[in-house]
Amino acid sequence: MSNGTSDMQSVQERVRPLLEESRVEELAVLLTELDLHPSDVADLVESIDDVTAQAALVRALPSELASEALAEMEDGDDRAELLGALEPAKGAELLHELPDDDAADLIGELEPAEAAAILAELPLEDAADLRGLLEYDEETAGGLMTTELVAVRAEMSAREAIDEVRRQGREVEDFYSIFVVDESYTLRGSVPLGELILAEPATPVAELVQELPVALTTDVDQEEVGRLLSRYNLVSLPVVGPRGELLGRITFDDVIDVIEAEQTEDILRLAGVSEAEEVRGDWQESVRSRLPWLFVNLVTAALAASVVFLFGDTLEEIWYLAAIMPIVAALGGNSGTQALAVTIRRIALSDGPLEQKSDAVMKELIVGLVNGIALGALAAVVAFAATEWRGLDPQLPLVVLFALWGNIVVAGFAGAFVPTVLDRSGIDPAVASSVFVTTLTDLVGFMLLLGLASALLL
Amino acid sequence: MSNGTSDMQSVQERVRPLLEESRVEELAVLLTELDLHPSDVADLVESIDDVTAQAALVRALPSELASEALAEMEDGDDRAELLGALEPAKGAELLHELPDDDAADLIGELEPAEAAAILAELPLEDAADLRGLLEYDEETAGGLMTTELVAVRAEMSAREAIDEVRRQGREVEDFYSIFVVDESYTLRGSVPLGELILAEPATPVAELVQELPVALTTDVDQEEVGRLLSRYNLVSLPVVGPRGELLGRITFDDVIDVIEAEQTEDILRLAGVSEAEEVRGDWQESVRSRLPWLFVNLVTAALAASVVFLFGDTLEEIWYLAAIMPIVAALGGNSGTQALAVTIRRIALSDGPLEQKSDAVMKELIVGLVNGIALGALAAVVAFAATEWRGLDPQLPLVVLFALWGNIVVAGFAGAFVPTVLDRSGIDPAVASSVFVTTLTDLVGFMLLLGLASALLL
Numbered sequence: 001m002s003n004g005t006s007d008m009q010s011v012q013e014r015v016r017p018l019l020e021e022s023r024v025e026e027l028a029v030l031l032t033e034l035d036l037h038p039s040d041v042a043d044l045v046e047s048i049d050d051v052t053a054q055a056a057l058v059r060a061l062p063s064e065l066a067s068e069a070l071a072e073m074e075d076g077d078d079r080a081e082l083l084g085a086l087e088p089a090k091g092a093e094l095l096h097e098l099p100d101d102d103a104a105d106l107i108g109e110l111e112p113a114e115a116a117a118i119l120a121e122l123p124l125e126d127a128a129d130l131r132g133l134l135e136y137d138e139e140t141a142g143g144l145m146t147t148e149l150v151a152v153r154a155e156m157s158a159r160e161a162i163d164e165v166r167r168q169g170r171e172v173e174d175f176y177s178i179f180v181v182d183e184s185y186t187l188r189g190s191v192p193l194g195e196l197i198l199a200e201p202a203t204p205v206a207e208l209v210q211e212l213p214v215a216l217t218t219d220v221d222q223e224e225v226g227r228l229l230s231r232y233n234l235v236s237l238p239v240v241g242p243r244g245e246l247l248g249r250i251t252f253d254d255v256i257d258v259i260e261a262e263q264t265e266d267i268l269r270l271a272g273v274s275e276a277e278e279v280r281g282d283w284q285e286s287v288r289s290r291l292p293w294l295f296v297n298l299v300t301a302a303l304a305a306s307v308v309f310l311f312g313d314t315l316e317e318i319w320y321l322a323a324i325m326p327i328v329a330a331l332g333g334n335s336g337t338q339a340l341a342v343t344i345r346r347i348a349l350s351d352g353p354l355e356q357k358s359d360a361v362m363k364e365l366i367v368g369l370v371n372g373i374a375l376g377a378l379a380a381v382v383a384f385a386a387t388e389w390r391g392l393d394p395q396l397p398l399v400v401l402f403a404l405w406g407n408i409v410v411a412g413f414a415g416a417f418v419p420t421v422l423d424r425s426g427i428d429p430a431v432a433s434s435v436f437v438t439t440l441t442d443l444v445g446f447m448l449l450l451g452l453a454s455a456l457l458l
Numbered sequence: 459m460s461n462g463t464s465d466m467q468s469v470q471e472r473v474r475p476l477l478e479e480s481r482v483e484e485l486a487v488l489l490t491e492l493d494l495h496p497s498d499v500a501d502l503v504e505s506i507d508d509v510t511a512q513a514a515l516v517r518a519l520p521s522e523l524a525s526e527a528l529a530e531m532e533d534g535d536d537r538a539e540l541l542g543a544l545e546p547a548k549g550a551e552l553l554h555e556l557p558d559d560d561a562a563d564l565i566g567e568l569e570p571a572e573a574a575a576i577l578a579e580l581p582l583e584d585a586a587d588l589r590g591l592l593e594y595d596e597e598t599a600g601g602l603m604t605t606e607l608v609a610v611r612a613e614m615s616a617r618e619a620i621d622e623v624r625r626q627g628r629e630v631e632d633f634y635s636i637f638v639v640d641e642s643y644t645l646r647g648s649v650p651l652g653e654l655i656l657a658e659p660a661t662p663v664a665e666l667v668q669e670l671p672v673a674l675t676t677d678v679d680q681e682e683v684g685r686l687l688s689r690y691n692l693v694s695l696p697v698v699g700p701r702g703e704l705l706g707r708i709t710f711d712d713v714i715d716v717i718e719a720e721q722t723e724d725i726l727r728l729a730g731v732s733e734a735e736e737v738r739g740d741w742q743e744s745v746r747s748r749l750p751w752l753f754v755n756l757v758t759a760a761l762a763a764s765v766v767f768l769f770g771d772t773l774e775e776i777w778y779l780a781a782i783m784p785i786v787a788a789l790g791g792n793s794g795t796q797a798l799a800v801t802i803r804r805i806a807l808s809d810g811p812l813e814q815k816s817d818a819v820m821k822e823l824i825v826g827l828v829n830g831i832a833l834g835a836l837a838a839v840v841a842f843a844a845t846e847w848r849g850l851d852p853q854l855p856l857v858v859l860f861a862l863w864g865n866i867v868v869a870g871f872a873g874a875f876v877p878t879v880l881d882r883s884g885i886d887p888a889v890a891s892s893v894f895v896t897t898l899t900d901l902v903g904f905m906l907l908l909g910l911a912s913a914l915l916l
Contacts, residue, residue, distance in 0.1 A: 198624055268799050273800060287825055293796070298836065304785075315780050319773040326759060331755060334755050337730065338748050341728070341731055370745050
């Protein structure tokens with residue numbers, strides 16, 4: 001144990017030569033001996049470039065370890081290719097070892113023909129369960145849930161309930177909470193396993209049951225699932241059907257993955273990268289995901305540039321305005337991005353129906369007014385010095401002051417207003433906000449600077 | 459239950475009038491009757507502007523609910539002000555109800571004199587425990603851990619262990635895993651409570667113990683704590699002292715809060731907002747947190763502008779270059795931001811020591827070459843049309859092509875290189891990356907455009 005780092009270095013030294021020479025059988029023996037965690041085995045499998053060698057290693061590993069490593073690999077094409085490279089019977093053997101939500105995630109990544117071949121090798125009941133789970137959108141509560149859980153009846157005594165947990169628990173991994181249902185399998189609440197053990201054996205479960213603050217329907221979006229689990233500190237969330245009947249549960253570890261994925265998505269979207277781009281994907285994928293946004297940006301930048309053309313006469317007269325333009329644009333863009341980032345996180349973190357809603361737009365307007373006068377005044381002082389030194393138009397400092405100030409105020413307003421409006425319209429506020437806000441600040445900045453210049457300096 | 463939204467609306471309707479008229483006693487009775495979750499009560503308390511009314515509501519609530527609501531409030535000044543507004547004896551009563559990590563977080567937010575007054579009201583032993591926890595940096599494993607846990611000895615039988623769990627469990631909230639220690643309290647592993655119940659009563663715990671993939675020392679950074687819990691899907695992580703002795707545990711719910719806070723920090727840092735800014739803070743705080751970055755940006759933008767001054771002669775001759783400058787700058791800036799966001803997430807999500815390290819810089823260079831030629835060519839075609847139409851210099855399309863292409867390649871390189879170097883130097887790659895990359899792309903873009911123009915067009 002310790003914190004693992006030094007151990008891992010020696011593991012790496014022993015593993016690397018076997019890995020480099022693709023001696024997969026020996027590698028499998030070594031990994032099993034080392035008793036590595038499936039997540040670490042998953043990293044090793046991923047570090048092999050050739051899918052045939054990956055498949056050979058997976059075949060050589062004990063199937064419990066192999067299946068868990070497969071579940072811990074990063075979602076996506078590489079994993080699907082590996083599973084597709086295994087014989088369907090071997091694939092089915094590995095999936096059979098996994099909780100049904102993990103198995104469904106894996107099956108869902110395959111080509112339809114490959115998926116069908118593996119499902120055909122599974123016991124009928126398992127295959128039917130998986131087909132059921134595959135019906136749900138993978139980004140909803142239904143897509144995240146496992147149907148494997150432990151539930152007891154409210155009428156049981158604590159002793160009977162513990163016996164029932166013993167019976168059901170052999171089939172279920174990592175149950176932390178026991179769900180309590182009535183005779184029609186309607187969810188009544190949960191009882192922590194610890195409470196069940198602490199209770200007097202004759203106590204009815206109905207007396208121990210704790211009402212759950214939330215039960216999800218299958219169509220709840222995964223982002224909302226993350227919010228609720230985090231809000232209520234629950235180790236697992238129940239999923240119920242239309243009549244309140246218990247269908248499954250979602251555990252904290254799947255929710256952590258969702259929170260991380262959603263936040264990667266937010267950062268990438270803010271930066272104009274399509275959320276389909278995998279962080280470790282290849283360059284072709286990156287080009288496909290980013291080029292469309294850059295084309296949009298080329299068009300919006302050309303729009304801002306067209307303002308400059310409108311003021312051709314002014315620029316022809318006073319060329320050094322071209323040096324001030326990027327300063328006004330940069331400060332507007334950055335102020336807008338600041339307001340945007342804070343507003344987007346504020347929207348993402350606002351979770352409760354009883355939460356206080358303060359006015360983001362008004363606050364950002366005030367911040368823009370204050371930051372704008374501070375920066376505008378400083379820039380105007382520099383412009384004044386330059387004016388004195390080089391004998392430029394004495395009105396220049398005024399133009400600089402008002403162009404910067406105005407642009408920073410507009411930037412703050414837009415940075416708060418755009419995502420708020422997108423969110424109220426049900427659109428992810430991170431998408432396109434950034435392109436829109438920076439185009440606006442470029443446009444407004446150039447218009448203010450060149451417009452004021454043509455009015456005051458010509 | 460259901461998904462809670464409609465219930466919450468009716469709660470809101472009953473609560474609002476009491477809230478608006480600050481009828482806190484009636485409100486307390488209503489909230490207790492409604493059996494609201496502490497997180498919902500926390501939101502209600504936060505929605506009251508006046509700290510005296512907040513304190514009155516907290517005093518009127520049953521102390522268990524009041525203490526949990528306090529723990530669920532957002533960290534920071536408002537919560538500290540509320541706790542400071544209560545009598546020290548009341549504060550101590552509430553803290554006494556909480557797990558020691560939550561109590562320590564609350565105490566840590568207070569002014570030293572307020573903290574001392576509350577600690578003086580607590581039982582000596584509790585106060586000593588809290589003082590011990592307060593020694594740790596709050597962003598480390600020591601700062602996150604609770605010392606309240608359930609541990610059994612490896613020599614015990616399953617039956618004895620369950621009795622021990624019964625004994626210890628009354629004092630401890632939400633224990634999901636039972637830690638296993640030897641006679642010197644050295645951590646040996648853990649056993650899920652479920653396994654203990656499933657086992658034959660006479661089985662020695664030593665046979666059931668599962669080795670833990672990781673044990674943290676108190677100084678491990680909270681970001682690393684989040685990574686490890688998420689990597690190994692553990693519901694709680696043990697924290698050990700220098701000799702491997704068990705000191706405490708960190709549970710998944712605290713880690714989810716950390717993951718969310720770290721990601722807010724990443725997004726804000728990327729956007730040039732100090733991580734000290736609270737997403738729901740007031741405008742004064744926002745000005746303090748953002749203005750320094752904007753000053754830095756004013757200086758860097760002035761640096762880029764100085765390049766424009768170098769080419770004053772060229773601009774005086776060909777004023778319409780001023781319209782092309784912002785296009786080159788915008789596309790360079792956006793390409794750089796894309797590369798930056800992907801690289802920063804890739805660094806944040808890379809967790810395993812055995813993980814494959816592919817070359818981010820080389821990939822971004824290729825992406826830049828491809829995106830750059832595509833966008834450069836398109837812009838050159840437009841420039842060619844403009845050249846024909848307005849009789850501009852026939853070399854203009856070439857200048858546009860190479861300026862855009864070159865700048866986008868540099869942007870991709872810098873977007874991957876800067877955060878990688880910062881990360882290797884132990885600096886958070888999100889800090890300052892953005893300002894550095896966009897300044898560089900402004901500089902390089904203007905230099906390429908104006909330099910090529912003065913060479914080819916004059």
